[in-house]
Amino acid sequence: MRIGIVGAGMAGLSCATALVEAGHDVVVFDKGRGPGGRMSTRRLTTDLGEIGFDHGAQYMTARDPVFVARIERWADSGHVARWAAAGDDAWVGxxxxxxxxxxxxxxxxxxxxRRIDRLTRTGDGWTCHGDDVDATPFDAAIVAVPAEQVAPLVEAHRPDWAGQARATPSDPCxxxxxxxDRRLPIGADRLTDRGIIASAVRNSSKPGRAGAEAWVLQATAAWSTEHIEDDPATVERTLIAAFAADSGVDLPSPVATSAHRWRYAKSGRLGQDALWDGGQRLGVCGDWLPGSRVEAAWLSGRRLAGMVAPPA
Structure with a gap:
């Protein structure tokens, strides 16, 4: 089949990979500028040179045997490495x-x-509507985006799925x-549950990183929700001050800062691997279905691909 997938995060790409391996013709659309999504890396230009930050997911675990095998292949090719600061089963890109x-x-x-804002179905198949999108009909359509973005795309075709997506909201962050310009006098490379800071990570301590001392501070879901519309500069000052106060030592002023608001940071959990309507050839995958982990997103996409009928 010719299959169109909306969303090039871990779930969408995992699903697409498995479908291509099964012999399908797959096109993936994504509104972003390039690979990453909630596993994105932000680079800041500073007086110390360019510095990278993993400002979304900080690490991923590998527990399911199928995902463990995928991680091991990535490790062999140099795409991932273990990061002991987050646990024995933690990996980073x-x-x-x-x-x-x-x-x-x-x-x-x-x-x-390529932002897709609507899906329509006719006798010729599915059409993805959006900016600069090839309107060639697809035999099947798959939606692999956060729950909040699922409902508008599937409402006309599976209103029950739209309701499930709305009932499984994400937490912001x-x-x-x-x-x-120097290493901070903080012993641990990863701190958690520090007041309004859910996680503070010395990004520069991760394998494969080089350059200046770099920290990623992520606020709690509760604080982020309460301050979701705050000015980024105010958020920067507040979280950096909280980080400094929690450290218990005098910290130098940062040489560069930036804030990012994730409206859909940590997904909810519906309790299903994926959704597939064989009659309409419409599917949904993503971490909001099985649970909020990188591994869960990959497995969701893989399992949806297994639900799709193989080519004749």
Missing amino acids: TPAMNAPIRDLAAHLDVRWH WTVMAAY
Whole structure:
């Protein structure tokens, strides 16, 4: 079949990879500029040079045997490495968190800068409507985006799925990136549950990273929700001050900072692997279905691909 997938995050690319391996013709559309999504890496130009920050997912775990095998292949090719600071089963992309996403996308037909805002179905199949999108009908359509973005795309075709997506909202997260001209006198490379800061990570300690001292501060879901519309500069000052106060020592002022608001940072959990309507040939995958982890997103996409009927 010719299959159109909306969303080039881990779930969408995992699904696309498995479908291509099964012999299908797959096109993936994504509104972003390139691979990453919630596994993105942000680079800041500073007086100390360019500094990278994993400002979304900080690491991923590998527990399911199928995903463990995928991780091991990425490890062999240099796309991931273990990161003991987050646990024995924690892995990070190398040289940046988006490395596995880039590897998946490199082997697929992914159309970047393509925002899909509507799906229609006729006798010829599915058409993805959006900016600069090829309107050639697809035999099947798959939606692999956060729950909040699923409902508008599937409402006309599966209103029950739209309702499930609305009932499984994501938590937001304000993230602040801060670079310093010296190593901070903090022993641990990863701190969690520090007041309004859910996670503080010394990004420069991860395998494959080089350059200046770099920290990623992520606020709690509750604080992020309360301050979701705050000015980024105010968020930067607040989180950096909270980080400094929690450290208990005098910290230098950062040489560069940036804030990013993730409206859909941590997904909810519906309790299903994926959704597939064989009659309409419409599917949905993503971490909001099985649970909020990179591994869950990959497995969701893979399992949806297994639900799709093989080519005749």
